[in-house]
Amino acid sequence: xxxxxxxxxxxxxxxxxxxxxxxxxxxxxxxxxxxxxxxxxxxxxxxxxxxxxxxxxxxxxxxxxxxxxxxxxxxxxxxxxxxxxxxxxxxxxxxxxxxxxxxxxxxxxxxxxxxxxxxxxxxxxxxxxxxxxxxxxxxxxxxxxxxxxxxxxxxxxxxxxxxxxxxxxxxxxxxxxxxxxxxxxxxxxxxxxxxxxxxxxxxxxxxxxxxxxxxxxxxxxxxxxxxxxxxxxxxxxxxxxxxxxxxxxxxxxxxxxxxxxxxxxxxxxxxxxxxxxxxxxxxxxxxxxxxxxxxxxxxxxxxxxxxxxxxxxxxxxxxxxxxxxxxxxxxxxxxxxxxxxxxxxxxxxxxxxxxxxxxxxxxxxxxxxxx
Amino acid sequence: xxxxxxxxxxxxxxxxxxxxxxxxxxxxxxxxxxxxxxxxxxxxxxxxxxxxxxxxxxxxxxxxxxxxxxxxxxxxxxxxxxxxxxxxxxxxxxxxxxxxxxxxxxxxxxxxxxxx
Numbered sequence: 001x002x003x004x005x006x007x008x009x010x011x012x013x014x015x016x017x018x019x020x021x022x023x024x025x026x027x028x029x030x031x032x033x034x035x036x037x038x039x040x041x042x043x044x045x046x047x048x049x050x051x052x053x054x055x056x057x058x059x060x061x062x063x064x065x066x067x068x069x070x071x072x073x074x075x076x077x078x079x080x081x082x083x084x085x086x087x088x089x090x091x092x093x094x095x096x097x098x099x100x101x102x103x104x105x106x107x108x109x110x111x112x113x114x115x116x117x118x119x120x121x122x123x124x125x126x127x128x129x130x131x132x133x134x135x136x137x138x139x140x141x142x143x144x145x146x147x148x149x150x151x152x153x154x155x156x157x158x159x160x161x162x163x164x165x166x167x168x169x170x171x172x173x174x175x176x177x178x179x180x181x182x183x184x185x186x187x188x189x190x191x192x193x194x195x196x197x198x199x200x201x202x203x204x205x206x207x208x209x210x211x212x213x214x215x216x217x218x219x220x221x222x223x224x225x226x227x228x229x230x231x232x233x234x235x236x237x238x239x240x241x242x243x244x245x246x247x248x249x250x251x252x253x254x255x256x257x258x259x260x261x262x263x264x265x266x267x268x269x270x271x272x273x274x275x276x277x278x279x280x281x282x283x284x285x286x287x288x289x290x291x292x293x294x295x296x297x298x299x300x301x302x303x304x305x306x307x308x309x310x311x312x313x314x315x316x317x318x319x320x321x322x323x324x325x326x327x328x329x330x331x332x333x334x335x336x337x338x339x340x341x342x343x344x345x346x347x348x349x350x351x352x353x354x355x356x357x358x359x360x361x362x363x364x365x366x367x368x369x370x371x
Numbered sequence: 372x373x374x375x376x377x378x379x380x381x382x383x384x385x386x387x388x389x390x391x392x393x394x395x396x397x398x399x400x401x402x403x404x405x406x407x408x409x410x411x412x413x414x415x416x417x418x419x420x421x422x423x424x425x426x427x428x429x430x431x432x433x434x435x436x437x438x439x440x441x442x443x444x445x446x447x448x449x450x451x452x453x454x455x456x457x458x459x460x461x462x463x464x465x466x467x468x469x470x471x472x473x474x475x476x477x478x479x480x481x482x483x484x485x486x487x
Binding site for chain 2: 176237238239241242269270271272273274277278282
């Protein structure tokens with residue numbers, strides 16, 4: 001692998017909001033699961049939902065294909081050297097993978113799987129590098145069990161967020177079914193880390209409102225539609241009004257759709273206020289205060305200045321946070337951000353917005369940072 | 372501003388606004404729950420004939436999942452084109468910064484007078 005740093009922000013601290021450590025092996029699952037799932041997984045492996053869509057290269061960068069079996073990606077040291085050291089990453093959020101739980105309807109199984117994942121990464125990854133942060137997984141099939149896991153791990157050092165699968169829920173996120181989870185997240189200051197579930201996983205009827213996509217290409221392109229629907233659901237379900245302290249991170253769902261959604265929500269609300277009469281503010285105001293977006297994958301318009309216009313429309317200076325999506329095939333180096341960004345905005349996107357959201361220590365150059 | 376009689380009061384019925392001309396303005400005279408209102412027939416949003424909209428008591432909710440209903444005593448005029456809500460008495464938009472123009476109204480000897 002090329003060891004020459006390719007970003008030009010060597011002096012800027014960076015927080016990476018989306019890194020994917022590998023899923024547990026069967027042996028690791030068995031070691032961390034309680035019965036009856038221990039013996040189930042030992043015999044059958046973990047449960048999963050598949051749609052017949054082939055995820056590009058299994059989701060990995062081509063230069064890292066085979067590295068899970070070759071063990072490099074299973075070693076946290078690989079991330080330390082090839083991501084953190086290489087790009088001056090101060091902290092990185094381990095997002096894990098949604099595959100073990102996304103869309104699986106058994107609440108007790110998914111609660112046990114989520115707990116096993118969380119315990120495994122807490123014990124085997126976080127101690128290996130103090131720059132690792134963790135978003136914990138929960139079952140989305142039983143809010144009470146989800147809250148139990150949040151309460152168990154809230155306050156654990158370097159546990160910074162709660163994972164939510166963007167694309168594998170039958171119930172939109174604005175529904176009151178989720179309120180106990182949001183209450184717990186707000187109480188403990190843990191933002192939701194909303195990330196696509198495995199793209200080939202379908203728990204809904206289809207990957208898009210138009211129907212089921214036949215290819216990963218098509219479904220991946222349409223991924224923002226989930227995020228648009230979920231943000232509208234959050235707003236018009238009154239979640240942000242009910243839980244003013246709740247924060248939501250939208251990860252890997254694209255960026256440029258946000259201004260359109262803000263405009264459309266506000267325009268429609270002006271005439272249809274009576275259908276969400278509990279809102280005390282305009283829809284866009286809730287989003288600008290309580291929602292943050294991770295940058296990857298950064299859009300690539302033919303005219304780079306168009307992206308900067310989008311950034312201005314969506315207040316990227318305050319809302320946007322850098323994410324790499326390492327080691328996935330469409331990962332972004334920090335240098336992927338537009339070159340013409342103002343220095344202060346670049347710093348906020350690379351570091352400060354995430355630092356504030358996650359309540360991390362302020363950056364002190366040349367000093368060790370303990371969390 | 373000057374008071375002028377614009378229409379016989381018995382010509383204005385609930386749900387059927389009467390559009391009168393005062394100078395170059397078209398002004399709607401509306402009757403709701405026994406009270407007359409005078410509104411410039413022009414929505415500040417996109418120029419719709421706002422007086423042709425519905426008058427209703429606005430929906431309210433104390434909070435998400437809390438007490439809700441229709442608030443009495445402060446009716447709104449909903450623009451017929453995009454349904455924006457304006458307080459019929461003050462002209463203020465319920466969730467927009469724009470306002471509709473309203474005028475003082477009196478009924479004197481069976482005539483509706485407005486102060487334009």
